[in-house]
Amino acid sequence: MTASLEIADVTFAYPDGHAALRDVKLCIERGERVALLGPNGAGKTTLVLHLNGILAAQQGSVTVAGLAVEKPNLREIRRRVGIVFQDPDDQLFMPTVGEDVAFGPANFGVTGADLHARVDAALAAVDMVEHRDRSPLNLSGGQRRRVALATVLACEPEILVLDEPSSNLDPVARRELAEVVLRLDATMLMVTHDLPFALQLCPRSIVLDDGAVVADGPTRELLADEELLRRHRLELPYGFVLS
């Protein structure tokens, strides 16, 4: 079976010469939930922007379910890769929740009753159906995060990419988001600093540091390796011990 995401030897440097990604290699199979861990400036967001062709690899290749991330394929690639950005105020740009969820599928050519059904299903998946006609401005942080997730689910992506999904959430909103994510039957790459959240949601983790993959394995094993965490400026919260 074709992997959902395959990144082969991707290298990228910003115009100022800063090498953000060096020979990044990884593969995510269909149905896997993988956490992408790493300190600030490790290249996590740069890697995410390569997945849907917003940034183009200078060397190497990215394929999503067998389709190469290249200019002629960008429209289909962007349908297949659903990125939920860190700040919901960046992700939710339409005047109402319903319109925002409809924006993606409408761009990909879904219309009429199908569009309506997609919006309903996506909002139901995140428990936000009754907020359809509200402005995102009037929602709580947790609700906004869930709507942001719905905007991407409505596009029925091959792989879901969540950038720091638990940042700025209170404990209840964080738990509710985790419950929603666990319910989804989707391939997922989750960029996060929140190591317990990664442990709860993702059986596998990849550690990226200074633009290179430095570890890839079961989340519990990686997080129990204190030396590995220290070397890459990662840290479990106070009082949190894994054996």
Added chain:
Amino acid sequence: MGAGHAHPLYLPGSSAVHRLPAEVKIVAAFLAVLCVVATPREAFPVFGGYLLVLVAVWVAAGIPIRWIAARSLIEAPFVVLAVLLPFTGPPPTVEWIGLALSEPGLLGAWNILVKGALGVLTSLTLAATTPLRDLLLGLQRLGAPPLVVTIATLMLRYVDVIAGEARRMRLARISRGHDPRFLWQLGATARGVGSLFVRSYSRGERVHLAMLARGWAGRMPRLSEATATPRQWAIGLVPTVAALALAVSGWLST
């Protein structure tokens, strides 16, 4: 639609006027204003007729006259100049409680006042019965330039976000001893506006990325197939047809 974007000029309701599609109301209001502007200024009774048509629409929409009168004061600063015209216009003049008023000046002032007032009242009627979001959807359905619709739609969402950011920055400033009442502290406020611009600009770039990630191709997608029916057009244009008849009668009578 439009929940959460209630603007102060909108009066929620479920009247037939409220329910008409926005594009019908936009076209009807625009044509009605054209009729008003094209009416000869000497056709005094015709302007009374326009007002009656508006009153009929207000009654149908359930808009109290006091509600709309209060909001029409917005026009006041723009018509101040018109008051000067009778004093500065050319002869012949007429005497009025000891003042010599220019006749062409009086007519000019009347022309500005009455057409301005009717234009404002028509716009207020449109705004009172149509939420902002629907106005934008109406403009989109009427084929307004996509860039204008996109900018206005994003503005509708982000004006409150930017205002919130400005509020937080102000709180941070005054928490650190800034007192914007003093003139010499204007500099800090101006720098605040500058950094608000930079923040909004970088937010704009992030929003653009988020739009690209969901297939943005340069124009707002049509999210609803609904269009106005011929019957809705016919009902919506009734006041406009009345305005057109009034304008024609004005031309014939002068």
